[in-house]
Every structure is written in C-alpha cells, then in structure tokens.
Amino acid sequence: MGDYFDSLRSATPARLEIGRAGSRYKTKAYLDFRAAHAAANDAVMSEVSKETLDDLGVFEVKTKCHDKYEMLTRPDYGRLFDEETKDFLLKNATYGDDVQIYCGDGLSAPSIKANVPNMLPILHLGLEEEGISVGKPFFV
Structure with a gap:
C-alpha cells in the first residue's frame, strides 16, 4: 500500500494519507x-x-465589480x-487584429507577476512570426 500512495503523492500536490490523532x-x-x-x-x-x-506595457480596464469581494461573489459582474x-475601448482600441491578448487578475496577483512578464513577449513574438496581428494587450 505504501508504494501506491508514494506514486500518488509524487503525481499530485493533494494531501494524501496525512494521518489523524x-x-x-x-x-x-x-x-x-x-x-x-x-x-x-x-x-x-x-x-x-x-x-x-507599467512594466508589462498593458493598460487596465475595469469590470462591473467594485472590489475583490464582489468579484468572488458575483462572477457574472466580472464578465x-x-x-x-x-x-x-471604443475610442482607443485597435480594430481588425487577429488576436487580442488580455491578462485577467483571476485569483492570484503573484502568479501574474511571476509568469506574465516572461510569457507575454514570447506569445506576442510567436503570433507575429506566424503573420497573426495582435492588438495592444490589456489587464482586467
């Protein structure tokens, strides 16, 4: 049984067989x-x-959510x-681009700070190399 749980533990961050007192x-x-x-x-x-x-070179747009609590309790407003x-957006957005990239806060600001600075330029470059036009990225 130990080998079975060892293999499961290595495949997931879930807490398995943690024991009880x-x-x-x-x-x-x-x-x-x-x-x-x-x-x-x-x-x-x-x-x-x-x-x-600013470091990402994106502008911020707002949803109908006024704060994090409302974002968590009213996801429909977040859309x-x-x-x-x-x-x-009507005044400043570019039209006719093939792809529009946006970064959504979702539920982890630290993950945006850790991942998007590396991912965004690579994604943008890859799309442009394929002849795909990209609008100015924004943050929601």
Whole structure:
C-alpha cells in the first residue's frame, strides 16, 4: 500500500494519507494546511500593482465589480465591462487584429507577476512570426 500512495503523492500536490490523532489531524498536517490556506488567501486578496502593469506595457480596464469581494461573489459582474471601460475601448482600441491578448487578475496577483512578464513577449513574438496581428494587450 505504501508504494501506491508514494506514486500518488509524487503525481499530485493533494494531501494524501496525512494521518489523524483521534478525530483530529496530526499537528504538523494541520499547521501545513493552515499555512497553505493563508498563502492562498493572500494570493486571492492581493492586487496587481500599477508598477507591474507599467512594466508589462498593458493598460487596465475595469469590470462591473467594485472590489475583490464582489468579484468572488458575483462572477457574472466580472464578465462585464463598466461603462467607462466600454467608452475607453471604443475610442482607443485597435480594430481588425487577429488576436487580442488580455491578462485577467483571476485569483492570484503573484502568479501574474511571476509568469506574465516572461510569457507575454514570447506569445506576442510567436503570433507575429506566424503573420497573426495582435492588438495592444490589456489587464482586467
């Protein structure tokens, strides 16, 4: 049985066979869970900084969500631009491009900061090499 769980553990970040002390998790497993939960909460509640957006060379647009809480509780609002953004895009967007790249905050500002600076130029270059026109990237 140990080999089976060892192979499962190597294939997933899930907590498997962490053990119990009576009806509770063992202290180490519980503390590890609490630390991971705190890190996930910090990632969800963090914001992408203006400096990060400037470094990426993207402009920011807003949805109908006014804050993170509303984004989490009303995902339908997160799929709709606010009126100011609609007007801005109508006046400033390029038309006729084959691809429009946007970065969505989603639920992890740290992942944007860690991944998008490397990914965006490569994606842009690859599309252009294939003759695919790309609009100015933006951040939602």
